[in-house]
Amino acid sequence: MKALRFNQDATCCVVSPSPRLVSIYNCDPFGKCFEMDSGSRDDSQDSLTPPGNDANMDNNFVIEMLFSTSLVAIADKSQGSASAKRLKIVNTKRKSTICEISFPHQIADVVMNRKRMCILLESDQIFIYDISCMKLLETIDLWEDHFKKNTANAESASLRSRVRRSNAVGDRRKKPKLALSGDDRSILCFTSYSSPRNNPDSFLLHDVVVYDTLNISPINYLNSVHKGDIVCIAISHDGKLVSTASEKGTIIRVFNTGADTDYEAGNLLMYEFRRGSRPCHLYQLTFDRHATMLGCVGDTDTIHIFDLKHRQSESTNGELNEDELLQANEENHRLSMQNSEPSKQIAHFISKRLGSSIASQNLRRNFAHITIHDGWGHCLGFPEEFPNQIYIASDDGKFRVYTLPSTTGECVLTKASTFA
Incomplete structure (x- = not known):
């Protein structure tokens, strides 16, 4: 099971129960509403996919829903590189493909709203489409833009970007x-x-x-x-x-x-x-x-929720980062090891820099957190209909609903379901 993502308003969640199967579930009431089976893998297509060329070997699908509508964009990587370069726009209610768009390189990510759809390729190009008519509006090449900014000769910039991109496609x-x-x-x-x-x-x-x-x-x-x-x-x-x-x-x-x-x-x-x-x-x-909370998910047991309702009272400008703090600590330790008192100037510098680092070490931490000791990957969604709740979909096939605490602390598990 691979929990892929929630849609923009967290009314639905996308999971991949097997390498060639993708399912969409309604979150409330919980239940499956769409399923796409790629069938058996084509060996001839599979041979075209070089090892390690996938954007994420655990994800065989790149998928994005348009809120709670029936419009879904899907790139199926389980069928080989040719399929990974093709984006299907699917109507989930009719279970039919509206259109297909082919790209020169594999698709790394897709994002969309009611006006625009943006596709990121493994070659570091971004394609922007008008979603109402699927018209290509612009192509942004990250490598060419970078080299043009730093190279006066446009031809040289284009050549360097192509060489660099060809190397980058194999090194992700x-x-x-x-x-x-x-x-x-x-x-x-x-x-x-x-x-x-x-x-x-x-x-x-x-x-x-x-x-x-x-x-x-x-x-x-x-x-x-x-x-x-x-x-x-x-x-x-x-x-x-x-x-x-x-x-x-x-x-x-x-x-x-x-x-x-x-x-x-x-x-x-x-x-x-x-x-x-x-x-x-x-x-x-x-x-x-409403941008009042920010969720953060990583490869630890703790999911963090940060409060955005109030801006920080103190500016972080001038604070030490981790590298500067380590450097100051090492300087202080070196002086003490010499068994001599630092000069007034050095003492003033160290105390000033270490003093300014206190705020950095005490940056605002999470308002709420969720602890799940299972070692699986998770994705998080903030349901628009239920602003006091948080949805968590996990790679172990579990869908959990948590309630935010009234004060700083741990979220409370209120409901748990299993992806069929």
Whole structure:
């Protein structure tokens, strides 16, 4: 069993009970409403799929629902690379395929709302469609955009991007992420490559591009939002907030996207939360409908819920990050090992930097949490109809409903069901 994702309003959940089977369940009342069986795998197609070329070997489907409508976009990777390059738009009530769209590379992710559909390919290209007529509006090439920004010669930039992409398709350690707002404004956020000035051949996915898919134009660029690669991204329903987490998984940040004209350009960081002090691989961030809560799911036993109702009282500007804190501690230890008193200047520097780090170490933590000691993967949904509840779908085939606590603490399990 693989719990794939909830739809945008958490009225339905998508699971994959077997490698070639995908099912959709209503959450309330709980029950299966759609099932697609790919049948037996075609050996000839399978031979076209090189080992390790899948975006996620555990996920044989890339699937996105359009809220609680009958429209579903599905890319079936279980049938080989040719099928993984083809996106089917399916009507679940009629159990018929409305249209198929083929792409030059395998599909990595799909996001959509009532206005736009955006497809991310393994080649780091984003295709933007008008969902009303399935017309292609724009293609964003992350590699070409990166090299054009850093190379004066457009031909050289295009060549370098193609060479780099051909290597990247076989090496998926770095994976761009994207998220699309649920409202009709259709604000898209996606991670972008950047290179340090002292090492132009090194690439980090730690920038975020805010893009207006209605008018096909970028709105904002958030540079170096983390020191490492961004592995998780989420956008609020209204497109005003974007949340990110890096490969360390210790700090969760929430930024103003700049989609509104009244935002402060120098104060984009809205919230900063500490998930924990130990590294963790995070694979889901999600806002509730009104952006009052942020859910965080990773490969630990604890699912975190952060409170967004009140902005942090103290600015995090000037606080030490983990690397700076470690450096200051090592300097303090070195001085003490020399058995000598540090000079007044050094003592003042250390005390100032360590003092400023106290706020960083005491960043706001979760308002609520869910602890599940089973070792399985989970996905989280905030049901719009029941704002006091949280849905959890797990790879062990369980669907659980939790109630949020009235004060800071653990959520209460109120209902449990099993995917058939």
